[in-house]
Amino acid sequence: MADTRRDWQHKLSTSIIRDNQAVYVEDLCVIGLGRTRLAKSVHDAGLASFTGMLEYKAARYGRTFARVDRFFPSTRKCSTCARVNDKIALNVRAWDCPCGAAHDRDVNAAKNVKAAGQADFNDRGAQIRPASVPAPRGEAVTHPDAACSTRSVEGISAL
Template sequence: MQLRYAFRLYPDAGQRTALARAFGCARVVFNDAVRAREDARKAEQPFPTAGQLSRKQKGSKNRAKARLKVARAHAKVSDARREFHHQLSTKLISENQGIAVEDLSVAGLARTKLAKSVHDAGWSAFISMLAYKAERYGRTLIRIGRFTPTSQTCSACGAVDGPKPLNVREWTCTACGSVHDRDHNAAINVKTAAGLAASACGALVRPGVTPAQREETGSHGVPTGSSAA
């Protein structure tokens, strides 16, 4: 006789984060494999095999070579992401006296269809760089709480229009009729909330006479969910 048991696990906060990271990585690999097969189909080439390591016999030299090849590929992606973070964080710190960021729920976003983009962005690592560089150069970094309705509030009239799914990128305020780009509207609300927080604690968020440091080069663009002043 075969018996079947059903279990339900209740992971703690650390375990939930680890599981979300693992599921996100699995989704990234799956999406990359699908894209590689689609590219091969369009180019009328044979489909690439899925065996970058899994098809190699454990303990063999070929498996060791494949493992090193996979590790180098991951390291290359990681280095490119870290370099971009360093360049952009240095640019923002150099050019602004105050920076406001939104405390996003990365673990929650990693459980959505945006998991690949969330993990690729490396938001937590980017914020960590901003934090220590702001302290080093005497800049002000303000974090806006994740429960602040930046995507729900009309930046024109202040009316809270309610939650919206992530696929809604543009919406019209039911109170004043203003049409908003979701990210641009949220950035304005982040900046407003940062100004209120700075006024409450007496922090300086407007450019002053102190010259900005320009020791490193930077790239262009500001990640979604951040605002510089």
């Protein structure tokens, strides 16, 4: 079962990266979510490994990848007027902003994550953490004689 899920995640992440020039994800606290009543769903989805796949495949294909800060109020911030509302219960799937905009919770969050991901500090005040940058090819090479070290730790021979 786990191999099937991992294969599906690889195929989906490759498809997402190939079809998009930029991918922005919300940096969720998976460990914290694992302590809630949603724990089984969170762990079954394999969110941490999936976002890791997105990140390394974005680097491989030369795409932009960024994580939006987990404390950014993507769900409760109006994507139209940028007003931050009070906390919204998880069972509330749609809400209306005083500016007159009607929002679906997930669509609104996606718009806010995209806007936050497009700039380090954008007009909505969101911060993003840039993705890790892979080492240049010349710096990541292992020297052929590195494995044959003549050093030893007291009592343990290296050869």
